[in-house]
């Protein structure tokens with residue numbers, strides 16, 4: 483292994499696939515991977531937003547393309563990965579990042595058990611858990627065949643503890659993602675395909691109709707962290723690069739929390 487800093491963290495010649503990269507953390511992750519030298523396939527349900535992310539990267543001389551993709555649609559990730567393999571002949575890095583909010587949590591009456599709607603539950607699980615499983619399923623075989631790969635699922639600190647600020651469906655889906663990845667890590671690590679979890683705390687993005695931009699809501703989320711604040715989206719970059727690069731060569735089934743201490747109380 484090349485253990486220079488460039489060797490550990492550089493992604494030159496690698497092909498990366500990032501879901502939900504038209505906004506927020508996914509956009510930062512795409513920028514980070516492209517900045518380290520990867521070609522990035524910027525996928526999002528909102529195809530126009532994916533185009534904006536990819537355009538922004540190309541304007542900076544980086545390598546990216548946009549893809550409209552609904553991760554919750556059965557087989558859509560397989561088709562997307564098939565297209566990537568056809569165009570580029572390889573896939574080295576995949577971030578299962580796409581996710582949606584499930585509305586308020588049990589800290590308020592609209593988020594309590596009695597208010598759970600079956601329809602809302604299903605839509606959150608479809609994207610936040612099934613969508614991650616679909617992404618993992620699509621990338622696993624090609625990465626195994628290559629004998630090398632990095633898979634990162636974006637879960638949440640809310641998947642590791644009780645959180646009055648997020649919905650039951652969201653917390654359950656994120657906990658599910660963590661064990662889904664542990665299960666996949668055991669299958670894939672012998673093939674040098676390392677699957678890990680990135681678990682953010684509160685970040686100022688558009689999730690949940692941008693509710694973190696409301697100072698009152700942000701203050702409640704800030705209190706859940708040891709740092710006493712919410713994070714800027716670019717604070718995810720370092721951890722994302724670690725899990726995407728050769729620097730994480732002996733990490734499998736890990737949960738890397740980037741949460742200002744929220745999961746460590």
Ligand SMILES: NC(=O)c1ccc[n+]([C@@H]2O[C@H](COP(=O)([O-])OP(=O)(O)OC[C@H]3O[C@@H](n4cnc5c(N)ncnc54)[C@H](O)[C@@H]3O)[C@@H](O)[C@H]2O)c1
Nearest residue numbers: 502505506507527552553580581638682684685687688689
């Ligand atoms: N922002 C936070 O505080 C926070 C905290 C913990 C975890 N997360 C997780 O981080 C990930 C990114 O969230 P974000 O905060 O950047 O939110 P965001 O809303 O800014 O970005 C999410 C992106 O995912 C896309 N998306 C939604 N459904 C999709 C689907 N079915 N298929 C493909 N793309 C889809 C959206 O169009 C959007 O561009 C999510 O998994 C989220 O649960 C966020």
